[in-house]
Amino acid sequence: MLSERRLQVLRAIVQDYVGTEEPVGSKALTERHSLGVSPATIRNDMAALEDEGYIAQPHTSAGRIPTDKGYRLFVDKLAGVKPMSPPERRAIQNFLDGAVDLDDVVARTVRLLAQLTRQVAVVQYPSLTRSTVRHVELLSLAPARVMLVLITDTGRVEQRMVDCPAPFGEASLADLRARLNSRVAGRRFTDVPTLVEDLPEAFDIEDRGTVSTVLSTLLETLVEENEERLMIGGTANLTRFGHDFPLTIRPVLEALEEQVVLLKLLGEAGDSGMTVRIGHENAYEGLNSTSVVSVGYGSGGEAVAKLGVVGPTRMDYPGTMGAVRAVARYVGQILAES
Amino acid sequence: MLSERRLQVLRAIVQDYVGTEEPVGSKALTERHSLGVSPATIRNDMAALEDEGYIAQPHTSAGRIPTDKGYRLFVDKLAGVKPMSPPERRAIQNFLDGAVDLDDVVARTVRLLAQLTRQVAVVQYPSLTRSTVRHVELLSLAPARVMLVLITDTGRVEQRMVDCPAPFGEASLADLRARLNSRVAGRRFTDVPTLVEDLPEAFDIEDRGTVSTVLSTLLETLVEENEERLMIGGTANLTRFGHDFPLTIRPVLEALEEQVVLLKLLGEAGDSGMTVRIGHENAYEGLNSTSVVSVGYGSGGEAVAKLGVVGPTRMDYPGTMGAVRAVARYVGQILAES
DNA sequence: CCTGGCACTCTGCGCTTGTGAGTGCCAGCC
DNA sequence: GGCTGGCACTCACAAGCGCAGAGTGCCAGG
Numbered sequence: 001m002l003s004e005r006r007l008q009v010l011r012a013i014v015q016d017y018v019g020t021e022e023p024v025g026s027k028a029l030t031e032r033h034s035l036g037v038s039p040a041t042i043r044n045d046m047a048a049l050e051d052e053g054y055i056a057q058p059h060t061s062a063g064r065i066p067t068d069k070g071y072r073l074f075v076d077k078l079a080g081v082k083p084m085s086p087p088e089r090r091a092i093q094n095f096l097d098g099a100v101d102l103d104d105v106v107a108r109t110v111r112l113l114a115q116l117t118r119q120v121a122v123v124q125y126p127s128l129t130r131s132t133v134r135h136v137e138l139l140s141l142a143p144a145r146v147m148l149v150l151i152t153d154t155g156r157v158e159q160r161m162v163d164c165p166a167p168f169g170e171a172s173l174a175d176l177r178a179r180l181n182s183r184v185a186g187r188r189f190t191d192v193p194t195l196v197e198d199l200p201e202a203f204d205i206e207d208r209g210t211v212s213t214v215l216s217t218l219l220e221t222l223v224e225e226n227e228e229r230l231m232i233g234g235t236a237n238l239t240r241f242g243h244d245f246p247l248t249i250r251p252v253l254e255a256l257e258e259q260v261v262l263l264k265l266l267g268e269a270g271d272s273g274m275t276v277r278i279g280h281e282n283a284y285e286g287l288n289s290t291s292v293v294s295v296g297y298g299s300g301g302e303a304v305a306k307l308g309v310v311g312p313t314r315m316d317y318p319g320t321m322g323a324v325r326a327v328a329r330y331v332g333q334i335l336a337e338s
Numbered sequence: 339m340l341s342e343r344r345l346q347v348l349r350a351i352v353q354d355y356v357g358t359e360e361p362v363g364s365k366a367l368t369e370r371h372s373l374g375v376s377p378a379t380i381r382n383d384m385a386a387l388e389d390e391g392y393i394a395q396p397h398t399s400a401g402r403i404p405t406d407k408g409y410r411l412f413v414d415k416l417a418g419v420k421p422m423s424p425p426e427r428r429a430i431q432n433f434l435d436g437a438v439d440l441d442d443v444v445a446r447t448v449r450l451l452a453q454l455t456r457q458v459a460v461v462q463y464p465s466l467t468r469s470t471v472r473h474v475e476l477l478s479l480a481p482a483r484v485m486l487v488l489i490t491d492t493g494r495v496e497q498r499m500v501d502c503p504a505p506f507g508e509a510s511l512a513d514l515r516a517r518l519n520s521r522v523a524g525r526r527f528t529d530v531p532t533l534v535e536d537l538p539e540a541f542d543i544e545d546r547g548t549v550s551t552v553l554s555t556l557l558e559t560l561v562e563e564n565e566e567r568l569m570i571g572g573t574a575n576l577t578r579f580g581h582d583f584p585l586t587i588r589p590v591l592e593a594l595e596e597q598v599v600l601l602k603l604l605g606e607a608g609d610s611g612m613t614v615r616i617g618h619e620n621a622y623e624g625l626n627s628t629s630v631v632s633v634g635y636g637s638g639g640e641a642v643a644k645l646g647v648v649g650p651t652r653m654d655y656p657g658t659m660g661a662v663r664a665v666a667r668y669v670g671q672i673l674a675e676s
Numbered sequence: 677c678c679t680g681g682c683a684c685t686c687t688g689c690g691c692t693t694g695t696g697a698g699t700g701c702c703a704g705c706c
Numbered sequence: 707g708g709c710t711g712g713c714a715c716t717c718a719c720a721a722g723c724g725c726a727g728a729g730t731g732c733c734a735g736g
Contacts, residue, residue: 236591
């Protein structure tokens with residue numbers, strides 16, 4: 001177990017390193033923090049911290065930098081979440097309030113997060129599977145061609161073309177529309193399959209094929225869109241990384257383009273509360289030198305999707321966590337209102 | 339006027355420089371291209387080309403590299419568009435054919451373009467203003483709350499909530515829906531305002547307020563969405579730029595995040611045919627060391643939006659132009675089918 | 677108008693050296 | 707037992723130097 005002072009030393013190292021981006025030595029530490037002991041003592045503490053794996057030296061006879069394990073301890077025990085200041089909160093709210101539709105909400109959220117944290121922001125669109133159906137609309141575009149439009153409670157809209165096996169009258173279409181909506185409107189997406197199971201039986205034999213086709217397209221939409229969408233922004237902030245660019249930045253950009261990777265990343269994060277994944281804690285190799293701070297957001301008490309930021313392991317954790325939490329909270333409010 | 343051989347020399351310089359990324363000297367030129375003259379002669383030609391501003395030396399006594407003006411001449415006079423090979427064409431078509439909806443078409447196009455050109459790809463969503471209305475749907479969600487859904491011929495869907503000044507019956511709504519569609523379905527977006535101008539007059543006095551509200555929301559949607567959306571991809575390819583990263587890559591990433599800048603960029607490009615903007619020809623400062631190759635695409639003969647790639651001025655112009663043209667062509671086909 | 681030759685000018689690389697920050701360890705002090 | 711000052715040691719990094727190589731411009735001759 002580490003003594004209180006050694007924890008203080010670790011905290012000081014993390015703070016200084018985050019600020020200066022340079023390995024921090026024992027002398028500098030005593031000068032910048034009033035620890036009440038001499039550099040030599042700090043050196044002993046540092047040696048102990050290094051033995052335990054919390055800090056490391058880039059080269060012999062250089063200062064120390066925190067390891068992933070060191071950051072982990074810092075985040076868990078030594079640092080809180082820095083709340084946003086009232087003016088910042090107002091700015092967030094004002095900025096998000098101007099959104100006109102879901103796309104706009106997501107786009108604004110990404111921009112906001114990227115600006116606040118000066119890092120790369122990732123925002124997942126509200127997930128279909130956890131949402132409920134607001135309305136299903138069917139439009140006849142041609143005698144045997146129907147457009148299916150699905151509207152969710154979060155304002156998301158999906159549409160699909162359906163080629164019917166047989167012509168389908170306007171009256172039957174209206175009938176199907178009415179029956180469909182009375183069954184699924186307001187229900188969760190996951191419940192839809194069982195709710196519509198026996199629907200074809202209510203129709204004349206010649207329409208059943210078409211009804212089945214429409215329904216299976218609807219179910220497909222639910223499943224397919226389960227591969228959810230997301231939006232990223234602030235990639236220019238990557239250039240603030242170390243100056244050892246190409247090697248660092250490349251895999252990160254690649255990871256960001258692979259939405260699958262990102263979705264998995266967000267998915268793995270805990271369902272409630274904020275999750276911080278530091279360096280090698282990220283399963284994806286390209287993100288081994290980055291940290292991901294993520295949190296769920298939602299219109300009610302329940303999370304419908306996640307958002308977060310990706311930045312260097314050497315980041316301002318309290319500030320970043322504060323910004324992420326605040327943004328998630330306000331986005332949830334906006335969604336609840338619309 | 340430049341002699342034929344000097345043009346050949348310029349072409350050779352561009353090709354070699356694009357290939358090797360290093361300034362090319364007179365000796366190397368004679369070795370790699372059979373120009374039939376000695377290095378000394380080439381030197382004279384180079385001096386002439388430099389006087390005319392087509393090439394430049396990074397430092398005294400280094401090889402030459404093409405200037406923006408040099409690339410311009412190369413693109414205009416010395417190089418054609420390199421057509422895609424049949425297997426490549428098939429691959430493009432196969433890849434795009436798998437798309438399930440408009441978002442997917444755009445997403446796949448971006449990926450494809452980025453992979454083919456190994457550069458940053460930009461694809462604009464089919465523009466609303468140049469599209470036609472396929473259908474307008476009105477849904478009553480609450481007595482005084484209507485959802486407006488606009489579906490375009492390119493498959494794009496926009497929706498808006500409308501808060502009505504007075505409760506609006508299901509019958510009136512159906513009436514409005516029918517009248518609205520009979521007027522605007524199949525018409526161009528730009529024509530809609532005049533087409534619906536006198537519509538409120540056809541309704542009872544108590545409904546007119548609501549009808550006007552709905553219509554003005556519709557018109558707003560048309561205008562607002564005129565600020566069009568786009569998707570970008572392949573930013574990881576930026577890391578293949580020079581090794582003088584931070585300075586080069588940063589402004590480019592920033593430009594790519596500013597959709598406004600990109601839209602302007604695409605907008606400025608000629609409406610028909612392929613446009614190549616080289617280096618300083620780009621109005622936006624951050625893109626002064628990049629070239630943009632763009633072209634319109636559309637479902638019919640007419641362009642509904644544009645797509646293109648952003649890369650270093652030192653790019654393989656014939657290959658890039660070939661890829662951009664081929665992709666645009668196939669995307670147009672896909673859109674026409676759906 | 678082309679060519680070969682020649683002197684000149686740079687950049688880039690490898691080498692050496694010096695400096696400074698930082699460490700580890702030890703003996704002494706409280 | 708824990709803290710402190712002192713001391714020798716290690717390395718990364720910057721500066722200075724010399725050298726090789728690539729490339730140029732120019733000129734005289736074919």
